[in-house]
Amino acid sequence: MHTSKSFVRCAALVAVPVLALSACSTGSDSGGTSEGAGSGDNPVTLESADRAGTLADYPKTDQGQPDPRQAVYYSSLKGKKIAFVPNAMKTDLATAWAQALRDEFEPLGAEILTRDPAFDTNAGAQAITQLIGQKPDVIVVQNPDVTSWATPIKQAQDAGIYVVQMNMGSQQTSDVFIGADYVNIGRLLGEQLVDRCGKSTSGKVAIVQGPLTASAGLYMTQGIYSVLNEHPEIKVVSDQAADWDASKANAVTTTVLKQHADLCGIAGYWDGMDGGTAEAVKQAGLQDKVFMITTSGAWQTLGCNLIANGSYDAMVVSHAKEQGQQLATVVKALLQQRPAVGSWNMQIYTKSHVVTKANLQSDSCWSTAELG
């Protein structure tokens, strides 16, 4: 009796650490797997996939051919984490880009993390620094300006995370920049103004900017004036900042229209704000006389609808949904090719074109509903 009792006791003493150890090792196993998937540095290629036995294992049957590329593609994306830090989630651009990421990656088993700084530069910087701790594979950022997020972007790159910058490039270059060519957009704006406000008109035009510090605005301004400076018949009678604020744009425009009843054209910098500009024109009863042009991410609600109802005569469109698809493609390329972080330094400018009532199509814009 005595021996059996002590035997049981011994067995129990042995069993406890064994159990504990096995629990630990199970845990670390699973951790190790996700770790490998999360930060594997080697590009996934056909050859590497073949070496790993994935290709050879496909059964050769008469029921069609297996696609050897499939595994490469899916395994490069499964379990990956892609983070997205825009200026503010509520903007049309951020909505479209985030949705593109979700549509493309979530079905493949990748995770999309979004952060909403709500136009707070500091909060955005914090969000990026926090994300570094979470070790995502890619961080997609939309810079508020060229400096503020430079340090966090550099930290992220130093931590081995790919950084894709959208629309606004930071002074800190990273793996990929994707964005509208704002200088070109500015040129398109300027050309439209020149077209419409030539010899037979007063030649007076007004420009409604966002905040003067926004680099996108600076680039657009450069583009506009590079055109207008060649056309002395065009007189810029007003060039004011409305800070991306529709009511401010409305007030600015109302005043300009009072001072210059013979105004010929207005170029606004963003359709999110220029609803207010157009409203001022309408209130002044000058909708038919003043040429109104703005820029748009091609959101139906703010863009094409206002072309259709005549609020805008034209807009320079950089299609946000298309940008989102390009973003998704680039992220896929990064995750598959696994270049050294920062080595690509690739610049991708998305196309811009002018949309007027004449060339307006039902698919010129994207709608929130279609994004799902």
Place this chain on the structure above:
Amino acid sequence: MQVTASLARLRYKYVPEHLVGELLTKRWIDTAIPFIFLVATVAWAGASVPEFFSSNYLGLVSRDLGEFGIVVLAMMIVVIAGGIDLSVGSNFALGNIIALLLIGVAGWPVWLVLPAVVVVCAGVGAVNGLLIGYLRLRAFITTLVMLIIVRAIADLLVLKFSTQLLGSEEPSFLWDLLGTGTIAGMPTSFAILLLLAVVAHLVISRGRIGWHLLAIGGSRRSAYNAGIPVRRTVCLTYVAAGALVGLAGALYAARLGGAGGGTGLSYEISALTAVVAGGISLGGGRGSVPKAMMGAIIVFLITNTLLRLGASSGASPMLLGAVLLLAVAVDVKWNKNRSKILAKVYVSPAYLPMPPMPETSRGSQSAYAVNDRLAQVDKFGLDRLEGPEDPVLDRAGNLYCGTRQGDIMRLLAPDYEHIEVFAHIGSHPLGLAIDRDDSIVACVPGMGLYKVTKDREVIRLTDETNRTRWSVLDDSRLRLADDLDIAPDGRIFFSEATTRFGIERWIYDVQESRGNGRIICYDPSTKTTRTVLRNLVFPNGICMAGDGESLLFAETWASRVSRYWFDGPNKGQVAAVVPDLPGLPDNINRASDGNFWVALTGMRTPSMDLALSMPGFRRRMARRIAPDELLFPNLNIGCIAKINLAGEVLDVLWDASGVDHPAVTSVREDRGYLYIGGLYNNRIGRIPLRDADPEFNGPVSYWGERERQSVTA
């Protein structure tokens, strides 16, 4: 019944209910609420963010905390002086843009930029300070206007120089150290915050200007009346706040280098929320740096964690608003009700079962049988003395006693008609004794143990003892020194009746009847004071037993007299001498025949005895009714008992009528007479003793013969 009693005994012995009240008396209890809130916030953040406790994460976020913490510090300095600074956010933005301009456009070196920015922002603070401190404008409106003006200036600067700022920043080691470097493993801004917090804490809690700030915040008028330069100090708080905010702005510039228009937007609300969440009163006068830092961490963690969780953009301001409201509500309620709660919960009665009461009825065979032997007394100093608690006689037979006015009076022998103030102490002296050098040693409630020499020099012997280990209440100060006696070697043993109440609230100690008191020894040879015996139920009279190694002491509410050995083979032991007196023993003094006189200041009553075993009843009573209506022993009767060391009651003198000597607190035998004192009496009484030694004098019998001083000395 037995079980219930045992349960009650156990409950009141082991559940330290009195600690609740003692905790509430602590000044740091104010800090407890924000601290709990902080712990909850950290727990929430830790639970929501898996990597929260990794050093990497904490390192990253502490950098952002640095700047915000400095802004909170600035806000705190203004708020505790009774002001408010809404312009911190704008000033922060100004500091940021000026730092960027000086570095990027003007090309100044960093070591020059930093002070320049601080000076400019301190200048903004100085404008606030001049308007609010000297011109007495309202802080709220003034700083609100400054918020708008300074924000406009910052925006104008941004607009004017925005193109020049783009990409103009030239890296320098010092600038990078400020923005992205570390000092001693901490992000630079956090290290700077830590340093500033320590300095600010020292200045505010220890420095003159800090006390001035708190005084002004508490009551501007009183501070002015006390001679504090109110205007200048108020002005300086805004200057200091401006300087701190400027520093934070420069750090922000170094970290992000961005001149966006939204810099520091709504920082004033965040900082205000942090200050209030830390438990700093918006009304001013109360607050500390640790509180502000706790508030800063709370607010920072909330915003940071919500951001990390990807909450939608409205969540953070909404939650912060809720926190601000909650904190303000708690602050208001807490300030308003703390003293009320304290008054309600502080009195915490204990379970004190009393032994059966001995028979006292007139004509019975009991040793305590009532008589009228105190009915005929001589009265000295009638209506000229208030509260002679413990009269004592010197070698010459002069009478000394303490009075309510805080004096020790001398009544000159032999007729005691001439009464003079012997010495002014300041508080009502209770127990007196005469030492070897004929000095008078007195127990003075609220002050401690004092000595008055023959030359009337008042000397403080001690006013503190060693603090009880683990006690919540700081019991190192003497609150209610009651009676004393002096051992032959000069050591003074004295009782402190209770450590939980001052003498003005002794009535609540009756309700508690817990072992709140102690016996303390003061050794004049080493000038040290040590507590020798704790947890006594209102220890009162102390009298040397005569063997040089033990003393008798009375525990008033427990109605018992015990013996304590402070030396010899029984050192440290306590033994009951009379465990079941019919009344409440007060002072004990020597009789000429080697026995002891015990003054009974009141009589036990069946109702009070019952109540002592019903702590819950006494607690309800203490909470609900006025002090003068509380249940009470019978103090309307006087009694003096003579006992010996064996615990036998040898003689009893009663004043059953209660007219002449109710509530006897002390008796002294001298030359065949018994002198009677009472805490609430207006005279000293005297009755002749039969069979007493007509030559007996206390000091002479205790300290030995010396040539008798003349009566008129």
